[in-house]
Amino acid sequence: MLDNLTNRLAKVVKTLRGQARLTEENITEMMREVRMALLEADVALPVVKEFINSVKEKAVGQEVIGSLSPGQALVGVVHDELARIMGGTQAGLSFNTQPPAIILMAGLQGAGKTTTVGKLAKFLREKQKKKVLTVSCDVYRPAAITQLQTVTQQAGAEFFPSTTDQKPVDIANAAVDYAKRHYFDVLLVDTAGRLTIDEQMMDEIKRLHAALDPIETLFVVDAMLGQDAVNTARAFSEALPLTGVVLTKLDGDSRGGAALSVRHVTGKPIKFTGVGEKLTGLDEFHPDRMASRILGMGDIMGLVEDARLAVDEEKAREITQKLKTGKGFDLDDFKDQISQMRKMGGMSALMDKMPAQIAQAAAQMPAGMEDKSTRRIEGIINSMTPEERRKPELIKASRKRRIATGAGVSVQEVNRLLNQFEQMQKMMKQFSKGGLGKLMRGMKGMKGMLPGMR
Numbered sequence: 001m002l003d004n005l006t007n008r009l010a011k012v013v014k015t016l017r018g019q020a021r022l023t024e025e026n027i028t029e030m031m032r033e034v035r036m037a038l039l040e041a042d043v044a045l046p047v048v049k050e051f052i053n054s055v056k057e058k059a060v061g062q063e064v065i066g067s068l069s070p071g072q073a074l075v076g077v078v079h080d081e082l083a084r085i086m087g088g089t090q091a092g093l094s095f096n097t098q099p100p101a102i103i104l105m106a107g108l109q110g111a112g113k114t115t116t117v118g119k120l121a122k123f124l125r126e127k128q129k130k131k132v133l134t135v136s137c138d139v140y141r142p143a144a145i146t147q148l149q150t151v152t153q154q155a156g157a158e159f160f161p162s163t164t165d166q167k168p169v170d171i172a173n174a175a176v177d178y179a180k181r182h183y184f185d186v187l188l189v190d191t192a193g194r195l196t197i198d199e200q201m202m203d204e205i206k207r208l209h210a211a212l213d214p215i216e217t218l219f220v221v222d223a224m225l226g227q228d229a230v231n232t233a234r235a236f237s238e239a240l241p242l243t244g245v246v247l248t249k250l251d252g253d254s255r256g257g258a259a260l261s262v263r264h265v266t267g268k269p270i271k272f273t274g275v276g277e278k279l280t281g282l283d284e285f286h287p288d289r290m291a292s293r294i295l296g297m298g299d300i301m302g303l304v305e306d307a308r309l310a311v312d313e314e315k316a317r318e319i320t321q322k323l324k325t326g327k328g329f330d331l332d333d334f335k336d337q338i339s340q341m342r343k344m345g346g347m348s349a350l351m352d353k354m355p356a357q358i359a360q361a362a363a364q365m366p367a368g369m370e371d372k373s374t375r376r377i378e379g380i381i382n383s384m385t386p387e388e389r390r391k392p393e394l395i396k397a398s399r400k401r402r403i404a405t406g407a408g409v410s411v412q413e414v415n416r417l418l419n420q421f422e423q424m425q426k427m428m429k430q431f432s433k434g435g436l437g438k439l440m441r442g443m444k445g446m447k448g449m450l451p452g453m454r
Contacts, residue, residue, distance in 0.1 A: 027059050030074060044230050044261040047085060051260075055081050082291035085260055090286045091244060091269035097215045100133065100179040100187040104212060105246075106205055106236055107220035109193035112248035114144060116220050116274055117190045118151025119282035120246075123272075125157055130185040132157040135175035137168035137208060138192040148190050155279050158184070168192070168204060169211045176212065189214070202239045209240055216243045218271065221262065223247040230261045237266045244271035247285070263287075331389040334421050335381045338374050376409065380417050383407040392418055 031052050038048045059077045095101045103120070107113045117134055124130040134152045138144035145162055152159040160178055162171040172189055179187045189212065191205050209217060219236045221229045229247075236242060245262050250273045263270055270285040381389060383406030388395055395403070395418065404411045 024056070027056055027074065031056060034078070038260065041260075044265055047261050047264045050264070051081055051085055054084075079288075079291045082260070082294055083287040085264050086287035086290055087263045087269045087285075088287055090284060091271055092284065093271065094215050094243070095185070100176070100184045101216070102176065102187045102189065102212050102214040103216040103218060104189045104191065104205075104209060104214040105218055105220055106191055106240060106242075107193055108222075108232060109141065111193065111220045111222045112274060113193060113220045114138075114148050114190055115151060115277060115279075116246055116248060116272075116282070117148060117188050118155045119274060119279050120272070121152055121157035121188055122155035122279045123282050124186055125155065131183065132186045132188065133160055133175065133179045133182075133184040134158070134188045134190065135160040135171060136162055136190045137171050138190055139164045139166060139168060139171075140192050144190075144192075151279065169207055172208055172212055206239060217241060218244050218246050219268070220246045220248060223250045223273075230265045233262050233266045233268075237268060242266070242268045244269050246270075246272045246274060248274040250275050329425055331381050331384065331392055331421060334424060335378055338377055376407075376413070377417055377420075380404075380407040380409060380414055392421060 034055075035048055035052055038051070039045070055074075055077055058081070059074055093101075093103070105113055105117055105120075114136070121132045121134055124132050132155075134148060134157055136145045136148040138148075139162070145164070149159045149161070160175040162175075168191070175187060175189070189208070191208060192201065217240055219233055219240075219242050221233055223229060233245060245266070245268050247262065247270055262268070270287075273283050273285050273290075275281045275283075380403060383403045384395070388399065388403075395414075400411050400414045404414050407414075
């Protein structure tokens with residue numbers, strides 16, 4: 001949806017150049033394009049109608065201020081309306097209760113509920129410094145309890161054990177008692193799901209809610225369901241006093257459609273979005289940032305926050321100095337950059353938050369600098385001596401064979417890495433001399449430079 005809507009907007013904005021103000025006539029064409037893009041993204045029809053009417057009402061007759069073109073002015077109105085429909089402002093979790101703050105997770109089977117519990121545990125522990133306990137009340141799905149135990153351990157939180165012969169309410173009460181006695185700040189309760197909504201599941205989760213009286217009841221929904229996501233959210237909202245929504249799999253094909261619909265239809269704020277299976281793939285939901293991404297403006301604030309967590313500041317200063325001089329960028333630096341990029345979710349995650357112009361300039365790049373390819377590069381560099389990393393020009397045929405053997409790869413892989421590094425060096429020098437413009441032009445010639453590129 002993002003690419004589709006962005007491309008449609010860019011096309012129509014061009015037709016508005018040179019006009020002095022926004023009129024009903026020159027807005028109509030753009031709104032037709034936007035309407036089609038929203039419907040193709042499976043946004044709920046009532047949401048589309050309200051959005052289009054609201055944009056028209058606010059845009060018609062609006063004077064074009066300063067250096068803004070009519071197209072830019074209209075994009076500004078569209079941005080504000082997108083943000084408003086998705087909630088307007090960011091809604092965080094509430095901890096205004098006697099510890100432990102109980103967070104009940106609800107949703108259908110397959111929505112990524114258990115993985116989301118692990119992601120949320122990691123988020124709360126690392127970003128909000130909370131002492132977190134998790135518990136599974138899913139006594140039906142095979143290995144559900146074991147799965148939660150595994151992701152909890154990976155998140156660095158504590159897991160409260162349960163068995164399939166226990167009753168969900170008994171498990172929950174025992175976990176609350178344990179959390180109180182051991183001074184936990186937060187208790188995350190995973191619940192059973194079904195492939196579809198049924199009365200038995202709803203009755204059970206109602207009983208759990210009554211027994212726990214949670215401060216937060218979050219509905220976890222697969223964003224790829226589109227219109228079905230909205231219908232499911234509405235059903236859960238009618239059964240439970242939901243406090244928020246977590247949209248998972250936002251990196252799917254229809255991303256954006258559910259984000260635009262769920263908040264409007266249920267009245268409940270989207271609090272988090274999830275991408276991928278990694279426990280780092282959970283972000284607080286900011287309506288204004290999502291609106292910017294939909295309009296191709298990127299999410300620069302999100303990138304800054306990711307970088308602050310992933311990047312070693314000392315090494316970043318060293319690289320910055322090397323960028324300024326255009327000298328001294330060696331294979332150790334190359335490995336560090338790849339490693340830090342992987343911590344930030346890989347190239348695909350970075351490009352997803354970049355403004356559309358930069359992302360399009362890097363369209364030749366791989367779908368993601370993911371673990372397999374980046375670890376291969378790290379393995380090859382680790383097989384080199386410190387001197388070889390500082391002076392790659394020393395690496396001739398015999399050294400290449402030794403490095404390839406040590407890394408368990410072919411000599412061709414070593415040659416490919418050295419070529420990639422040489423191109424990276426050239427790009428760094430371009431950046432040091434000409435800034436972002438030259439960097440973006442250089443990115444167009446990066447085909448074959450990074451893992452997975454052809």
